[in-house]
Amino acid sequence: MASEPSKSSATVAQDPQGQPHPIAPYPPQFAGAHYPPLPPGAYPPYYAYAPIPTDGSHDPSAPNGVPPGGPYLMAFPPPPPGMVYAYAPPPGQLPGYPPFAPGLQTPVVLPRPKRKQVKMACTNCASACKRCDDARPCERCQKYGIADSCVDGIRKERKKGIKRGPYKRKNKVSGGEATFSSNQTSESSETTIQPMSYPAPPEGYYPYYYPHPGFVPVTAEGQANGDTPTANGNAHPPVPPHPSFYSMHPAVFPPYPPYAHAGPVAFAPPPMMQLQPPPSTQDQHQHSPSHAKSTEPATNGNVEENGDSSGMSPSKNGKKKRRASKGDENGHPTSSSSKGKKTKNGTSEGVNGTTNGVDGQRPG
DNA sequence: AGATTCGGATGGTAAAGCGT
DNA sequence: CGCTTTACCATCCGAATCTA
Ligand SMILES: [Zn+2]
Ligand SMILES: [Zn+2]
Numbered sequence: 437m438a439s440e441p442s443k444s445s446a447t448v449a450q451d452p453q454g455q456p457h458p459i460a461p462y463p464p465q466f467a468g469a470h471y472p473p474l475p476p477g478a479y480p481p482y483y484a485y486a487p488i489p490t491d492g493s494h495d496p497s498a499p500n501g502v503p504p505g506g507p508y509l510m511a512f513p514p515p516p517p518g519m520v521y522a523y524a525p526p527p528g529q530l531p532g533y534p535p536f537a538p539g540l541q542t543p544v545v546l547p548r549p550k551r552k553q554v555k556m557a558c559t560n561c562a563s564a565c566k567r568c569d570d571a572r573p574c575e576r577c578q579k580y581g582i583a584d585s586c587v588d589g590i591r592k593e594r595k596k597g598i599k600r601g602p603y604k605r606k607n608k609v610s611g612g613e614a615t616f617s618s619n620q621t622s623e624s625s626e627t628t629i630q631p632m633s634y635p636a637p638p639e640g641y642y643p644y645y646y647p648h649p650g651f652v653p654v655t656a657e658g659q660a661n662g663d664t665p666t667a668n669g670n671a672h673p674p675v676p677p678h679p680s681f682y683s684m685h686p687a688v689f690p691p692y693p694p695y696a697h698a699g700p701v702a703f704a705p706p707p708m709m710q711l712q713p714p715p716s717t718q719d720q721h722q723h724s725p726s727h728a729k730s731t732e733p734a735t736n737g738n739v740e741e742n743g744d745s746s747g748m749s750p751s752k753n754g755k756k757k758r759r760a761s762k763g764d765e766n767g768h769p770t771s772s773s774s775k776g777k778k779t780k781n782g783t784s785e786g787v788n789g790t791t792n793g794v795d796g797q798r799p800g
Numbered sequence: 801a802g803a804t805t806c807g808g809a810t811g812g813t814a815a816a817g818c819g820t
Numbered sequence: 821c822g823c824t825t826t827a828c829c830a831t832c833c834g835a836a837t838c839t840a
Protein backbone atom coordinates (compact mmCIF):
# COMPACT_ATOMS: atom_id res chain seq x y z
CA MET A 437 0.00 0.00 0.00
CA ALA A 438 2.24 2.46 0.56
CA SER A 439 3.40 3.29 -2.77
CA GLU A 440 1.55 5.13 -5.36
CA PRO A 441 1.76 4.28 -8.96
CA SER A 442 4.82 6.21 -9.59
CA LYS A 443 4.30 9.80 -9.39
CA SER A 444 4.66 11.32 -6.05
CA SER A 445 7.59 10.56 -3.96
CA ALA A 446 6.87 11.66 -0.49
CA THR A 447 9.38 13.91 1.06
CA VAL A 448 10.08 13.94 4.72
CA ALA A 449 10.19 16.92 6.97
CA GLN A 450 10.20 17.41 10.65
CA ASP A 451 7.75 18.97 12.97
CA PRO A 452 8.65 21.27 15.80
CA GLN A 453 9.35 18.31 17.98
CA GLY A 454 11.77 16.91 15.51
CA GLN A 455 9.56 14.10 14.51
CA PRO A 456 9.61 13.07 10.93
CA HIS A 457 6.53 13.55 8.89
CA PRO A 458 5.83 12.25 5.49
CA ILE A 459 4.76 14.99 3.21
CA ALA A 460 3.17 13.90 0.09
CA PRO A 461 3.21 16.45 -2.66
CA TYR A 462 -0.01 17.86 -3.83
CA PRO A 463 -1.58 15.85 -6.52
CA PRO A 464 -0.73 17.44 -9.85
CA GLN A 465 -4.14 18.64 -10.60
CA PHE A 466 -4.24 20.62 -7.41
CA ALA A 467 -0.89 22.22 -7.81
CA GLY A 468 -1.07 25.86 -7.09
CA ALA A 469 -4.58 25.58 -5.86
CA HIS A 470 -5.84 27.94 -3.27
CA TYR A 471 -7.16 26.72 -0.02
CA PRO A 472 -9.84 28.30 2.02
CA PRO A 473 -8.87 29.94 5.24
CA LEU A 474 -9.23 27.94 8.36
CA PRO A 475 -11.83 28.69 10.92
CA PRO A 476 -10.55 30.32 14.07
CA GLY A 477 -8.82 27.82 16.24
CA ALA A 478 -8.96 25.17 13.65
CA TYR A 479 -6.32 22.67 13.11
CA PRO A 480 -4.10 23.14 10.13
CA PRO A 481 -5.36 21.82 6.89
CA TYR A 482 -5.06 18.21 6.24
CA TYR A 483 -5.82 16.11 3.34
CA ALA A 484 -8.05 13.43 4.54
CA TYR A 485 -8.44 10.11 2.97
CA ALA A 486 -11.32 8.01 3.98
CA PRO A 487 -10.74 4.52 5.17
CA ILE A 488 -10.16 1.65 2.88
CA PRO A 489 -13.47 0.06 2.18
CA THR A 490 -13.79 -3.42 3.39
CA ASP A 491 -16.26 -4.44 0.80
CA GLY A 492 -13.68 -5.06 -1.82
CA SER A 493 -14.30 -1.87 -3.69
CA HIS A 494 -10.96 -0.46 -2.82
CA ASP A 495 -8.93 0.67 -5.75
CA PRO A 496 -5.29 1.12 -4.92
CA SER A 497 -4.48 2.43 -8.33
CA ALA A 498 -6.27 5.69 -8.22
CA PRO A 499 -4.54 8.10 -10.54
CA ASN A 500 -2.57 11.00 -9.28
CA GLY A 501 -2.65 9.60 -5.85
CA VAL A 502 -6.09 10.90 -5.42
CA PRO A 503 -8.83 8.63 -4.33
CA PRO A 504 -12.01 8.90 -6.28
CA GLY A 505 -13.80 12.01 -5.30
CA GLY A 506 -11.10 13.12 -2.99
CA PRO A 507 -9.12 14.01 -1.18
CA TYR A 508 -11.02 16.48 0.83
CA LEU A 509 -9.59 19.20 2.85
CA MET A 510 -10.71 19.04 6.41
CA ALA A 511 -10.25 21.17 9.41
CA PHE A 512 -10.47 20.04 12.97
CA PRO A 513 -10.23 21.56 16.35
CA PRO A 514 -6.97 20.70 18.04
CA PRO A 515 -6.88 17.17 19.27
CA PRO A 516 -5.78 16.37 22.76
CA PRO A 517 -2.11 15.85 23.38
CA GLY A 518 -0.74 12.83 21.72
CA MET A 519 -3.72 12.28 19.56
CA VAL A 520 -4.57 12.72 15.93
CA TYR A 521 -7.71 12.26 14.03
CA ALA A 522 -8.61 9.17 12.24
CA TYR A 523 -11.52 7.09 11.38
CA ALA A 524 -12.29 3.98 13.21
CA PRO A 525 -14.91 1.35 13.09
CA PRO A 526 -18.00 2.16 15.05
CA PRO A 527 -17.74 1.78 18.76
CA GLY A 528 -18.82 -1.56 19.90
CA GLN A 529 -17.64 -3.21 16.79
CA LEU A 530 -14.23 -3.47 18.25
CA PRO A 531 -13.97 -3.71 21.98
CA GLY A 532 -11.52 -1.63 23.81
CA TYR A 533 -11.80 1.55 21.84
CA PRO A 534 -11.84 4.74 23.78
CA PRO A 535 -14.97 6.81 23.58
CA PHE A 536 -15.50 9.68 21.25
CA ALA A 537 -14.05 12.95 22.18
CA PRO A 538 -16.96 15.24 22.89
CA GLY A 539 -17.87 17.69 20.25
CA LEU A 540 -15.73 16.20 17.59
CA GLN A 541 -18.05 13.87 15.91
CA THR A 542 -18.69 16.31 13.21
CA PRO A 543 -15.52 17.67 11.77
CA VAL A 544 -15.88 20.39 9.25
CA VAL A 545 -15.29 19.59 5.70
CA LEU A 546 -13.87 22.34 3.63
CA PRO A 547 -14.17 22.37 -0.08
CA ARG A 548 -11.41 20.54 -1.73
CA PRO A 549 -9.05 22.47 -3.94
CA LYS A 550 -9.99 22.97 -7.49
CA ARG A 551 -8.66 20.89 -10.27
CA LYS A 552 -6.34 22.75 -12.52
CA GLN A 553 -6.71 22.64 -16.23
CA VAL A 554 -4.36 23.57 -18.92
CA LYS A 555 -5.46 26.45 -20.98
CA MET A 556 -5.27 24.48 -24.12
CA ALA A 557 -4.93 20.78 -24.46
CA CYS A 558 -3.33 19.26 -27.49
CA THR A 559 -5.63 17.67 -29.97
CA ASN A 560 -4.54 14.21 -29.02
CA CYS A 561 -5.25 14.62 -25.36
CA ALA A 562 -8.42 16.46 -26.05
CA SER A 563 -9.82 13.75 -28.20
CA ALA A 564 -8.79 11.14 -25.73
CA CYS A 565 -10.17 13.20 -22.88
CA LYS A 566 -6.92 12.90 -21.03
CA ARG A 567 -4.82 15.26 -19.06
CA CYS A 568 -2.49 17.37 -21.10
CA ASP A 569 0.17 19.83 -20.12
CA ASP A 570 1.67 22.99 -21.41
CA ALA A 571 4.62 21.40 -23.05
CA ARG A 572 4.65 20.66 -26.76
CA PRO A 573 4.86 17.88 -27.34
CA CYS A 574 3.01 17.15 -24.21
CA GLU A 575 3.94 14.43 -21.83
CA ARG A 576 1.21 12.12 -22.90
CA CYS A 577 1.97 12.43 -26.57
CA GLN A 578 5.59 11.70 -25.89
CA LYS A 579 4.66 8.70 -23.88
CA TYR A 580 2.61 7.31 -26.71
CA GLY A 581 5.05 8.26 -29.37
CA ILE A 582 2.81 10.66 -31.12
CA ALA A 583 4.74 13.76 -30.36
CA ASP A 584 4.72 14.83 -33.93
CA SER A 585 1.00 15.24 -33.89
CA CYS A 586 0.90 17.10 -30.63
CA VAL A 587 -0.55 20.42 -31.52
CA ASP A 588 -2.99 22.80 -30.05
CA GLY A 589 -6.54 22.56 -31.07
CA ILE A 590 -8.74 25.40 -32.08
CA ARG A 591 -11.22 26.85 -29.72
CA LYS A 592 -14.61 27.47 -30.98
CA GLU A 593 -15.67 31.02 -30.91
CA ARG A 594 -18.09 31.78 -28.20
CA LYS A 595 -21.64 32.38 -29.11
CA LYS A 596 -22.71 35.95 -28.98
CA GLY A 597 -25.96 37.71 -28.76
CA ILE A 598 -27.56 35.21 -26.45
CA LYS A 599 -30.25 36.75 -24.34
CA ARG A 600 -30.41 35.76 -20.76
CA GLY A 601 -33.15 37.55 -19.03
CA PRO A 602 -32.79 39.37 -15.73
CA TYR A 603 -30.05 38.37 -13.36
CA LYS A 604 -30.76 37.38 -9.85
CA ARG A 605 -28.50 39.33 -7.65
CA LYS A 606 -26.63 37.36 -5.17
CA ASN A 607 -25.82 38.34 -1.69
CA LYS A 608 -22.31 39.39 -1.32
CA VAL A 609 -20.58 37.42 1.38
CA SER A 610 -17.44 38.67 2.89
CA GLY A 611 -14.77 36.35 4.09
CA GLY A 612 -16.55 33.12 3.86
CA GLU A 613 -15.16 30.87 6.48
CA ALA A 614 -16.18 27.53 7.59
CA THR A 615 -16.88 27.15 11.21
CA PHE A 616 -17.36 24.36 13.56
CA SER A 617 -20.88 23.56 14.25
CA SER A 618 -20.05 22.54 17.75
CA ASN A 619 -18.43 25.83 18.45
CA GLN A 620 -20.67 28.14 16.70
CA THR A 621 -23.52 29.50 18.65
CA SER A 622 -24.53 32.53 16.75
CA GLU A 623 -26.77 31.80 13.92
CA SER A 624 -26.13 34.55 11.53
CA SER A 625 -28.83 34.01 9.09
CA GLU A 626 -27.54 34.10 5.59
CA THR A 627 -24.52 36.24 5.57
CA THR A 628 -22.27 33.58 6.95
CA ILE A 629 -21.38 30.45 5.22
CA GLN A 630 -22.63 27.60 7.23
CA PRO A 631 -20.17 24.95 8.13
CA MET A 632 -20.52 21.74 6.39
CA SER A 633 -20.57 19.22 9.05
CA TYR A 634 -19.31 15.95 7.90
CA PRO A 635 -22.21 14.00 6.58
CA ALA A 636 -22.28 10.34 7.17
CA PRO A 637 -18.80 8.98 7.47
CA PRO A 638 -17.88 6.32 5.00
CA GLU A 639 -19.91 3.30 5.62
CA GLY A 640 -19.06 1.78 8.90
CA TYR A 641 -16.77 4.50 10.06
CA TYR A 642 -16.85 7.31 12.50
CA PRO A 643 -14.59 10.20 13.20
CA TYR A 644 -12.35 9.13 15.94
CA TYR A 645 -9.27 9.78 17.93
CA TYR A 646 -6.23 7.73 17.72
CA PRO A 647 -2.92 8.14 19.31
CA HIS A 648 -0.43 10.01 17.25
CA PRO A 649 1.71 7.66 15.23
CA GLY A 650 4.71 8.88 17.12
CA PHE A 651 3.22 7.41 20.18
CA VAL A 652 4.02 3.87 19.36
CA PRO A 653 6.61 2.00 17.41
CA VAL A 654 6.13 0.91 13.91
CA THR A 655 5.15 -2.61 13.31
CA ALA A 656 7.41 -5.08 11.67
CA GLU A 657 5.56 -4.72 8.43
CA GLY A 658 6.17 -1.06 8.47
CA GLN A 659 2.60 -0.44 9.38
CA ALA A 660 3.04 2.67 11.30
CA ASN A 661 -0.48 2.78 12.31
CA GLY A 662 0.09 4.11 15.70
CA ASP A 663 -2.37 1.88 17.29
CA THR A 664 -2.16 0.04 20.47
CA PRO A 665 -2.45 2.96 22.78
CA THR A 666 0.05 2.76 25.49
CA ALA A 667 -0.14 6.02 27.26
CA ASN A 668 -0.09 4.38 30.58
CA GLY A 669 1.64 1.25 29.57
CA ASN A 670 -1.62 -0.53 29.36
CA ALA A 671 -2.25 -1.64 25.86
CA HIS A 672 -5.63 -1.74 24.36
CA PRO A 673 -6.61 -4.72 22.38
CA PRO A 674 -4.83 -4.80 19.07
CA VAL A 675 -6.30 -2.41 16.61
CA PRO A 676 -6.48 -3.20 12.96
CA PRO A 677 -4.65 -0.98 10.53
CA HIS A 678 -6.44 2.26 10.11
CA PRO A 679 -5.98 5.40 8.15
CA SER A 680 -4.79 8.51 9.80
CA PHE A 681 -4.69 11.99 8.47
CA TYR A 682 -1.44 12.81 6.92
CA SER A 683 -0.27 16.27 6.36
CA MET A 684 0.24 17.12 2.75
CA HIS A 685 0.92 20.70 3.46
CA PRO A 686 4.61 21.34 3.34
CA ALA A 687 4.41 24.56 5.24
CA VAL A 688 2.10 23.78 8.06
CA PHE A 689 2.67 21.53 10.93
CA PRO A 690 0.45 21.14 13.89
CA PRO A 691 1.96 22.12 17.16
CA TYR A 692 2.22 18.65 18.46
CA PRO A 693 2.67 18.54 22.16
CA PRO A 694 5.40 16.41 23.61
CA TYR A 695 4.72 12.75 23.78
CA ALA A 696 5.37 10.32 26.45
CA HIS A 697 6.88 8.03 23.96
CA ALA A 698 8.11 10.58 21.54
CA GLY A 699 10.85 9.62 19.25
CA PRO A 700 11.71 9.13 15.66
CA VAL A 701 9.03 7.19 13.99
CA ALA A 702 8.50 6.12 10.48
CA PHE A 703 5.17 6.84 9.02
CA ALA A 704 3.67 4.64 6.50
CA PRO A 705 2.58 6.61 3.48
CA PRO A 706 -1.08 7.30 3.35
CA PRO A 707 -2.89 4.29 2.15
CA MET A 708 -5.06 4.66 -0.83
CA MET A 709 -8.55 4.96 0.28
CA GLN A 710 -11.80 5.58 -1.34
CA LEU A 711 -13.99 8.37 -0.33
CA GLN A 712 -17.67 8.56 -0.10
CA PRO A 713 -19.58 11.11 -2.07
CA PRO A 714 -18.88 14.65 -1.08
CA PRO A 715 -21.37 16.33 1.15
CA SER A 716 -24.45 17.26 -0.70
CA THR A 717 -24.35 20.69 0.76
CA GLN A 718 -21.06 21.34 -0.85
CA ASP A 719 -21.69 21.75 -4.44
CA GLN A 720 -24.64 21.16 -6.48
CA HIS A 721 -24.10 21.49 -10.04
CA GLN A 722 -24.93 19.60 -12.95
CA HIS A 723 -25.09 19.95 -16.49
CA SER A 724 -24.68 17.79 -19.34
CA PRO A 725 -23.31 19.20 -22.36
CA SER A 726 -21.98 16.71 -24.68
CA HIS A 727 -18.50 17.34 -25.21
CA ALA A 728 -18.85 17.89 -28.80
CA LYS A 729 -15.34 17.31 -29.72
CA SER A 730 -15.80 18.28 -33.20
CA THR A 731 -13.29 20.72 -34.27
CA GLU A 732 -15.74 22.29 -36.47
CA PRO A 733 -15.38 25.95 -37.10
CA ALA A 734 -17.47 28.21 -35.05
CA THR A 735 -20.54 28.80 -36.95
CA ASN A 736 -22.74 31.32 -35.44
CA GLY A 737 -25.84 31.77 -37.33
CA ASN A 738 -28.66 30.18 -35.57
CA VAL A 739 -27.95 28.14 -32.61
CA GLU A 740 -30.21 25.83 -30.92
CA GLU A 741 -30.70 26.76 -27.37
CA ASN A 742 -30.46 23.89 -25.20
CA GLY A 743 -31.81 23.46 -21.86
CA ASP A 744 -30.97 21.40 -19.17
CA SER A 745 -31.64 22.49 -15.83
CA SER A 746 -32.75 19.81 -13.75
CA GLY A 747 -31.84 16.96 -11.75
CA MET A 748 -28.73 16.57 -9.86
CA SER A 749 -26.55 13.88 -11.14
CA PRO A 750 -25.37 10.97 -9.20
CA SER A 751 -22.05 11.58 -7.78
CA LYS A 752 -18.89 9.98 -8.90
CA ASN A 753 -19.64 7.27 -6.55
CA GLY A 754 -22.77 6.20 -8.15
CA LYS A 755 -22.22 3.55 -10.70
CA LYS A 756 -22.09 4.73 -14.16
CA LYS A 757 -24.05 3.31 -16.89
CA ARG A 758 -22.66 2.70 -20.21
CA ARG A 759 -24.13 1.97 -23.53
CA ALA A 760 -24.08 -1.61 -24.56
CA SER A 761 -21.98 -1.32 -27.61
CA LYS A 762 -20.23 1.36 -29.45
CA GLY A 763 -19.58 2.47 -32.86
CA ASP A 764 -16.26 2.39 -34.52
CA GLU A 765 -14.95 5.74 -35.18
CA ASN A 766 -13.11 7.16 -32.39
CA GLY A 767 -10.59 9.74 -32.08
CA HIS A 768 -7.86 8.17 -30.26
CA PRO A 769 -4.44 9.61 -30.67
CA THR A 770 -2.93 6.44 -31.92
CA SER A 771 -5.44 6.26 -34.63
CA SER A 772 -5.15 9.91 -35.24
CA SER A 773 -8.61 10.33 -36.35
CA SER A 774 -10.92 13.01 -35.36
CA LYS A 775 -13.75 12.24 -33.14
CA GLY A 776 -16.91 14.04 -33.55
CA LYS A 777 -19.33 11.32 -33.02
CA LYS A 778 -21.15 12.24 -29.93
CA THR A 779 -24.02 14.31 -30.83
CA LYS A 780 -25.47 16.98 -28.83
CA ASN A 781 -29.06 17.11 -28.30
CA GLY A 782 -30.58 20.44 -28.15
CA THR A 783 -33.39 20.53 -25.79
CA SER A 784 -34.53 23.90 -26.53
CA GLU A 785 -35.65 25.97 -23.70
CA GLY A 786 -35.61 29.44 -22.49
CA VAL A 787 -38.22 31.64 -21.14
CA ASN A 788 -39.04 34.29 -23.61
CA GLY A 789 -36.24 33.51 -25.80
CA THR A 790 -33.71 33.46 -23.11
CA THR A 791 -31.25 30.74 -22.90
CA ASN A 792 -31.33 28.35 -20.19
CA GLY A 793 -27.79 27.37 -20.30
CA VAL A 794 -26.38 23.97 -20.68
CA ASP A 795 -24.93 24.22 -17.29
CA GLY A 796 -27.98 24.77 -15.37
CA GLN A 797 -27.18 26.69 -12.30
CA ARG A 798 -24.10 26.20 -10.32
CA PRO A 799 -23.18 27.05 -6.83
CA GLY A 800 -21.55 30.26 -6.29
C1' DA B 801 -3.19 -5.50 -17.09
C1' DG B 802 -2.91 -1.87 -20.08
C1' DA B 803 -5.34 0.74 -23.65
C1' DT B 804 -9.39 2.88 -25.21
C1' DT B 805 -13.85 4.96 -24.96
C1' DC B 806 -16.75 8.36 -23.38
C1' DG B 807 -20.48 10.25 -19.83
C1' DG B 808 -20.38 13.88 -17.34
C1' DA B 809 -18.13 16.63 -13.44
C1' DT B 810 -15.39 20.59 -13.24
C1' DG B 811 -12.86 24.71 -14.73
C1' DG B 812 -12.18 28.95 -17.32
C1' DT B 813 -13.81 32.86 -18.99
C1' DA B 814 -16.45 35.60 -22.59
C1' DA B 815 -20.61 37.90 -22.79
C1' DA B 816 -24.94 39.67 -20.87
C1' DG B 817 -26.98 42.26 -17.31
C1' DC B 818 -26.90 45.89 -14.13
C1' DG B 819 -25.65 49.66 -10.89
C1' DT B 820 -23.61 54.02 -11.11
C1' DC C 821 -17.68 51.39 -17.45
C1' DG C 822 -16.64 48.23 -13.92
C1' DC C 823 -18.51 44.58 -11.44
C1' DT C 824 -21.57 40.59 -11.11
C1' DT C 825 -23.98 36.86 -13.04
C1' DT C 826 -24.75 33.61 -16.51
C1' DA C 827 -23.68 30.09 -19.37
C1' DC C 828 -20.72 28.36 -23.48
C1' DC C 829 -17.52 25.26 -24.11
C1' DA C 830 -13.10 23.19 -22.98
C1' DT C 831 -10.54 20.03 -19.90
C1' DC C 832 -10.07 15.63 -18.08
C1' DC C 833 -11.69 12.33 -14.20
C1' DG C 834 -12.73 7.86 -13.82
C1' DA C 835 -15.86 3.92 -14.80
C1' DA C 836 -16.87 0.84 -18.47
C1' DT C 837 -15.18 -1.56 -22.01
C1' DC C 838 -11.95 -3.47 -25.21
C1' DT C 839 -7.75 -5.78 -26.43
C1' DA C 840 -3.39 -8.07 -26.01
ZN1 LIG D 1 -1.55 16.60 -24.65
ZN1 LIG E 1 0.06 16.18 -26.99
